[in-house]
Amino acid sequence: MTPDAVLDLSGIELAELGADRVGVRGARHAGRPERLKASGYALRPGVVMDAEIAFAGPGALGRSRTAAEVLEIRLAELGVAEALVDTVGVDSVLGPASAPAACEPPEVRVHASVGCDDDELAQAIEDELYALTLAGPAGGCALRSEARPRFAVLDGRVDRDRVSVELEWEVAR
Amino acid sequence: MRVLDVASGRAGDKGSTLDLTIAAADAEAYARLAGWLSAERVSEALGLDDSRRYELPGLRALKFVCEGALGQGPYGSLRAGMHWQKAAVWAVLAMEVNDGGG
Numbered sequence: 632m633t634p635d636a637v638l639d640l641s642g643i644e645l646a647e648l649g650a651d652r653v654g655v656r657g658a659r660h661a662g663r664p665e666r667l668k669a670s671g672y673a674l675r676p677g678v679v680m681d682a683e684i685a686f687a688g689p690g691a692l693g694r695s696r697t698a699a700e701v702l703e704i705r706l707a708e709l710g711v712a713e714a715l716v717d718t719v720g721v722d723s724v725l726g727p728a729s730a731p732a733a734c735e736p737p738e739v740r741v742h743a744s745v746g747c748d749d750d751e752l753a754q755a756i757e758d759e760l761y762a763l764t765l766a767g768p769a770g771g772c773a774l775r776s777e778a779r780p781r782f783a784v785l786d787g788r789v790d791r792d793r794v795s796v797e798l799e800w801e802v803a804r
Numbered sequence: 805m806r807v808l809d810v811a812s813g814r815a816g817d818k819g820s821t822l823d824l825t826i827a828a829a830d831a832e833a834y835a836r837l838a839g840w841l842s843a844e845r846v847s848e849a850l851g852l853d854d855s856r857r858y859e860l861p862g863l864r865a866l867k868f869v870c871e872g873a874l875g876q877g878p879y880g881s882l883r884a885g886m887h888w889q890k891a892a893v894w895a896v897l898a899m900e901v902n903d904g905g906g
Contacts (some may be wrong), residue, residue, distance in 0.1 A: 644862035657862055670819060679882065717881035724888045727851030728895040744882035787818030 632668050634791075637661040642699045650767035666788035675781040680745045680753040682760040683719060686768065687738035692721070696767035701767055702743055705759045713746030715755050740773075746781060805906060807898035811837060815893040821886070822850075824875035824893050834864035840903040841866060841896075848893050849859040 634639070642657035686694045701714050706714050719740035722729035743760065747753040763771045807813075807826065810833035816823040824839065828834035843857040844867050855870040874889055881888060887897060 633847065640863075641858065641860055642862060711880065717883065723883060724891045725895050726883065726888075728849060728892070730898060746882070784819045786821075 632666055634667055635663065635766045637664055659662055663789055667791055668786070669789045670784060670786045673783045673785055675746075675783060676767055677746065677781055677783055678746050678750070678753050678778040680756040680767050680776065680778055681742070682744075682757055683740045683774065684760050684767070684771045685738060685773035687772075688708040688770065689735075691737065691739050691770075692718075692732065692735055694770065695721075695741045697768045698741045698763050698771060701763065702741065702759060706743070706745065706756070707758075709716045709752070709755055711745050711747075711752070711756075714743065715745075716743045718742065721781065747778075750778075805901045806897070807837065807841065807899045807901060810889055811897070813893035813897050815890050817874055817889045820872050820874045822870040822889050824867075824870070824896055824897060825865055827863065828895040829864075831864065834861065836901065836903065836905060837866060840901050842897070843868060843894070845899065846870075846896055849899050850892060 637660075639661040640657040642659055643655060644657045646654040646656070648654045652800050658712050684698060686698065688690075695718055699718065706716070717723040717726065719742050720736050721732050721739060723740075723742050741763075743755045743756065746751070747756065760774060760776065764774065810830075811826050811828045812849050813824060813826045816825070824846070825878075826837065837894065839857060839863075840858075843855045846857070847855045847870070850870065850873070852870050852873050855868045855873075856869040858869070860867060
């Protein structure tokens, strides 16, 4: 969807016209949208505390699972509303769509991201990860943590007549 | 046969919407994927409630639009690091095509 047209690409066809020449045809103008696509960024108060602890060597996966369980319990006790615990190297990217681990990995990282309304909670989460080096499964190590901004992307439609178009040119120096 | 044996794919995003495109290598592969790779199967592979499928026969491509799949968008995600959605198409490419065709 563009401001000028809803572009229907479902009938597109490609044809080889010659060396380095490709023909594209079949795009269709499906009317001018009365509402325009809009995206906005919202910065919520607080931070996302994003922290990890690693386990390596024999039994790393089993030890990481124990650490993840402990962490889930501790986060529940802290009363966090917005949290995710996963395992880097196993399911941190695709989540529930991850294929099961086919072999014992040489190392894994237990990862937690927690939406925190204030710095105090963020510090408490970081402390929980550090505590696992002393009171968690054997060999918890190689910690990293980062407090990142709580960005959210919001999208929707706005009425065309509420949008005024303005163009500004600036010369980069 | 897995989807990736006869197709390639790309993932895109707009706000909370995940957008996956699977392009078949030839007309035969497109016909087979169009017959088997349903919106329901893709939703299940991704662990999502719902997705919509669009067919682009001229491009031999199938497009899957999954509204709400990305929560608060690529930046608000709680997953380890941002923009995990770029890998989402691999969950579809890895699917075994169980249509009896080997």
